[in-house]
Amino acid sequence: MSGCAAVLELLDDYLDGELQPRDMRRVHAECDACAAEFRRARREVDAVRERLRQVSVPPDLRARLGAAIRELSSHGRH
Numbered sequence: 001m002s003g004c005a006a007v008l009e010l011l012d013d014y015l016d017g018e019l020q021p022r023d024m025r026r027v028h029a030e031c032d033a034c035a036a037e038f039r040r041a042r043r044e045v046d047a048v049r050e051r052l053r054q055v056s057v058p059p060d061l062r063a064r065l066g067a068a069i070r071e072l073s074s075h076g077r078h
Contacts, residue, residue: 007034
C-alpha cells in the first residue's frame with residue numbers, strides 16, 4: 001500500500017499522539033489533501049475532548065469507571 005491510503009492508516013496513531021517523527025513527516029509530506037484531513041480530524045477530536053471536560057460526572061459513576069479500568073488493567077498484567 002502506498003500514497004494516501006497508507007498515510008491515512010496512520011490517522012488513529014496521529015490523533016493519539018503516538019506517531020514517530022518519521023511518520024509525522026510522511027503525513028505532512030504525502031499531499032495537501034492528506035495533511036488537511038489530519039488537521040480536520042485533530043480539530044474534531046480536540047472539540048469533543050473540550051466538550052467532555054465540561055461534563056460533570058457523578059461521583060458514583062466516576063468510582064465505578066475507575067474500578068472497572070483498574071480491573072481491566074490488572075487482567076492485562078497477568
